[in-house]
Amino acid sequence: MTTTTARSLREPRILGLFDHHGILDRAAREAGRPHVPGPYRVDLLDELGFELKTIIPARDRLHRKVRDVVEHRSGVDVDMPLRAVTEAWRADVVFAMFERRAQFVSRLRRRGLRPYADRPFWAVTCWWAEELLHASERTRESIRRDIEGIDGLIVFSENQRSVFASIGVPESKVFPVAFGVDPDFYYPVPETKRRFQVFSAGVDRGRDFESLVAAARLVPEARFDIFTQPGRITEPLPGNVTLHAPVDIMAHRENLRSADLVVVPTHDLAYPTGQSVLLEASACGACVAVTSTEAMDQYIDDGVTALAMPLHDPSGMAEVIRQAHHDPGLRARIGAAARQTVVDRYSFRRMWAEIGALITGSGASRDS
Structure with a gap:
């Protein structure tokens, strides 16, 4: 042979x-x-x-x-x-x-x-x-x-x-x-108690938390919870923003399930920074707002499976966040479509x- x-x-x-x-x-x-x-x-x-x-x-x-x-x-x-x-x-x-x-x-x-x-x-x-x-x-x-x-x-x-x-x-x-991502690990649990109105997480250099904090100042009616490493955000925070240390994977999944809106603010890098959180949150059935960049755009169907935010534009980001914050029907439609897309295309x-x-x-x- x-x-x-x-x-x-x-x-x-x-x-x-x-x-x-x-x-x-x-x-x-x-x-x-x-x-x-x-x-x-x-x-x-x-x-x-x-x-x-x-x-x-x-x-x-x-x-x-x-x-x-x-x-x-x-x-x-x-x-x-x-x-x-x-x-x-x-x-x-x-x-x-x-x-x-x-x-x-x-x-x-x-x-x-x-x-x-x-x-x-x-x-x-x-x-x-x-x-x-x-x-x-x-x-x-x-x-x-x-x-x-x-x-x-x-x-x-x-x-x-x-x-x-x-x-x-x-x-x-x-x-x-x-x-x-793993849609058998990241999956929706509808009865999960909602703890976060606007949730964001990440530790890599691609996160644009500066623009997110500036956007939060323009949406004072919403609470923002950001999970990142200590010292990553050093500027004074508005009263509607709370910082948290990173958590383990089990707690991270529960956070995604507990969020009305997950926001992934990024810089424009050659690789799709932030796609893990985007897809993990989507698999959990969450509505995600994410910065539109050339690398990330192939993972976004704006208004269908996610909401696209403008790059380095706090006012534009605030407009997207405010719309989603005040429209639970929009969030539910996007979350359901996002979950199905992950199962079909992004496992x-x-x-x-x-x-x-x-x-x-x-x-x-x-x-x-």
Whole structure:
């Protein structure tokens, strides 16, 4: 039996390079050991017709110390790819999340070093496009060279194709995939007591809380509750705004269910910052108002599944928030449509089925 025939009789084997807390292989799961999800629920690949193999990040104190010294001096993450060499020989494809997990493998492949040079190599990129918009020519060239050693880039918004094209990356190498959440975890509970009129949450640099606070001053009849890290908002707050520290995932879900209106105010970045909260809240059946940007617009059907707010415009944001605050019927219609859209189009299972098919060449199609 040829190698090609043998592979066709089994599930495609994916070597995953990413941080996680101990994703279990099939045998361990079948033996009843506790389930541990991966980032963005990448562990679902192993339930969708693919065999996922992973490498546990360094845990031993001495191991971590040596790794940190080596990687600080080299400037790239080398520990995980080197420890994954045996699994790489067995893999049909190597898959990295995110940029820092891809760089060293890319450089090995560019030098023709096996086993990585003999395997297709794909990566999810979240931040390269934004970095390219502001980087020096030296950094842009370094990113371009790293991308040379990658067969395909997975991104979560269509607009990033043109950003990568600006450094000569062919559009055919960039594969936009719609992001997802877990609608079986984030789901509506209609009897949940409403505790928030206007709710917002987030800790990443893409949040435009400054504009939201300014908008809150213009809507004094509504209460605003913002969950973010201490010190993120330093300006004096109006009396209708309350700050809270971030909460765990269970409390976050309850907060989304308890909100009349969820607001996601963002800056204009190359990637769709804030899409997780948008989709989580939508899956919970909440009405969401979100800043309209080129990266985020593919996730928004304004007036149908969400309400679009103008960028860096407190007065325009206040108008959208005030309309939703005073119209419970509008909020209910948008929340119901948003929930259905997440179930149909933005689930983690759909996302990983598409990515798995793309990176293994097992039947996915896309626009060229």
